[in-house]
Amino acid sequence: MIRRIVTVNDKDGASTFSSDGLSPWCASFKSIPGFEVSMLWATDASDSPAEADFPDSGEGPRSWVPGPGGSLVVVVTFPPVSVMMSDQFDGMAAHREQMEKLPGLAERFEAENPGMHCTPTLDYGVLLSGKICLELDNGQTRDLQAHDVVVQRGTRHAWRNPGPHPATVLFVMLGSASSR
Template sequence: MPRRIVTGQASDGTATVVQDGPAPRTYDLKHTPGFSNALVWSTPAEPVVPFDGTDPTPAVASYVPAPGETRLIHLVIPPDAVYMSEDFDPAAAAAERLETSPGLAELFEPDAPGMHTTDTVDYGVLLQGEIVLELDAGREVTLAPGDIVVQNGTRHAWRNRSDAPAIMLFVLVGARRDS
């Protein structure tokens, strides 16, 4: 679980820490062992500073931000072997994701597990482990710790073919789809 430190201003106008602790929307998924997600922060399309002390994350209805909004998401992605286990129940896992990642879970393609497309520009940073970014037509890129992906609203999936968890941090910026 990531520690979240939020700054703001004290009554005298000086910078101070106003929140320090776990993100309020952190989930360790029961039906996908080793998978956890945390909605760390969100901003509206036109954020205002200084911070007024109201935590925006509990009120977020969709993990996919509207144009101009942002979401900061921390993910722990277990090895793909978890999904191949005899004990894995895809229906239960999907239902749990709908509860813990509203707005995003609905975008996963049932006929292509893991594949999804969002109307966002995502900045993804691999913090730990190894992960494969899968794109259309079998195109793949393997990431190592410190690698950064700028995901421009394209269809993709994340594959952890290693035997250890991968930890990623994403900033999603809501975009307008120009079709």
């Protein structure tokens, strides 16, 4: 679970803390042991930074892909790829659970190339812990270690964790008008 601290200006203009607690929306996936996501903040194009507010309700987000001018801050823990290679792994159950819990994003995953997807966003990804591999078209890959940063510019990609331990990545996603 991720702790989220939010600040705001009070009615007199002084900065203050408006909340301090766990991420308002976190999910783990029964069908993909070790896969966890936490959405920490979201804005749309009409929000100004000082006025943007994120509902702390128990409802899940409407979309995991920000629209043009919107943003999301998400932390994802990827289990080792061995979880998906296990004889007990049920790909259809995983797909159904992702469709339920990751609206807007899950439908962008390619059935014929598991994990590959493309979003109309500019993403800044920071590997917080573990090791992970970024795969692009034509089998191009880069191995990342903790504290490496990826600037993902709306390209088709997949995240693969070939190691034995989970990998946790912080993503800041900025929505663009691209229709890809």
